[in-house]
Amino acid sequence: MRTMKEISLERFIQKVEESGQPLSEAFLQHEITETGKPREMLWELMRTRMAVMNQALKRGLESPQRSRSGLIQGEAHRIANWAATGGSLLGGGFSKLIASAMAIAEVNACMGRIVAAPTAGSCGVLPATLFTVAGERAVSEEALIRAFLTAGGIGLVIERSASLSGAEGGCQAEVGSASAMAAGALVEMLGGPPVQVGCAVAFALGNLMGLICDPVRGLVEIPCVKRNALGEVNAVTAAEMALAGCGSVFSADAVIETMGKVGRHLPEEFRETARGGLALLPIGDGMSPDQARA
């Protein structure tokens, strides 16, 4: 059995620290060794996954997504339109960020094609964060692919040391993990050293520590879609802190393990059972979602 130490983020960081290579290189090497697949094939596979993510993003932004339950009514499209008419509070980039995560999560809720990253319920966080910031900062395709590899590697560490499942660890394990993956990936994409990647992971996961999974009617819609936006904004926040040179007093591995522990202590009501939190609130039965919203 693999021990936690063998797959810790710290180990991957140490591996590349002396050579000055990016963290993605350590994860890529690990993947090549584990799967026996050549580098080019893995590179191409990631490119294909990114294309699926991009299609979902476009679909969710361009056409209002409506779910079978009626709980999702094209909110991402609504935000994008509102921002386009000057409504944005902090400038277009921020609105685009929020709308993008929600767009992909809404496509998922409406039976569209997505890439689980790490789960279907949290699928908007990572691609929306990386695509939006890459667009704003004119990042190369290679740097973008490397960022996704780094995100996958961080997810792998979280899967081994804690959990990526809402049923096991609550929303912190899904949106929280996605947010940590995105934060670390963002730091690498913008040229931060591996140590700062670790700080960003620690900040992002630390900020969402304890977040419960309380899906209304047991569906991946409310509050999941909006929490994708939360995870994404949190990822950018954590990455910015790390890139500015804020250090973490905890190692990323310690925060990851703690998230796992907190998850195991969460009562079952808060682990995807729809028996606690927002899932218990009345949502205005008999009203249309628009009326319920008002």
Place this chain on the structure above:
Amino acid sequence: MGIFDIIGPVMVGPSSSHTAGAVRIGLFCHRLLGRTPSGVVIGLHGSFAATGEGHGTPLALLAGLLGLAPDDERIPHAAELATESGLAYRFEDEDLGEVHPNSVHIHLESEEAQLDVYGSSTGGARIDIWNIDGFAISLDGEFPTLLFVYPDRSGTVAVVSAILANAAINIATMKVHRTTRGGQALMAVQLDEEPSEGVLESLRHLPHFQQVRFIPALGFGG
């Protein structure tokens, strides 16, 4: 588990367990029969019955039964596709007892056979097929799999493993289950690689076997 299990699978939403896993259970049945069944009665248990509709679980099961993969964008239209393909279907709520909450019983009918398959979606689109026609088994669909039904008698395992050994096909797992001593037996063999059509033919022509079925690995799509 690797990077592409984390950034993946590519799937139609909304849920890896209630949608993608359900497609894979249906797809397992399709592959088990080697075709789309002509009729199915689908018993939804637990969470599949309670929240299945909102997750598109019934559509996902139908899509799999039609042979669609978990990332096929036609999944939301599976009901229309089933009607077009002549697949008659009926859904019921069914209490399967103390089993995984995301479980289903599929009664399959085709010209050639009637089969009852029980399976669960265990998370992250992974599945466990735990009963076929009364035989308790455990198959996850991740290996090319051979299933044999035959009267319980000595030497059967040796005959099958000899044919596979001659073809240099490694056996990953092999399990034999029987109703009673000397009764009916079911052998499930998971392989490391797909057998050739020639190997399958020689297995199908073995005497005493009532059923010889091959189920290609399901994969995770994308």
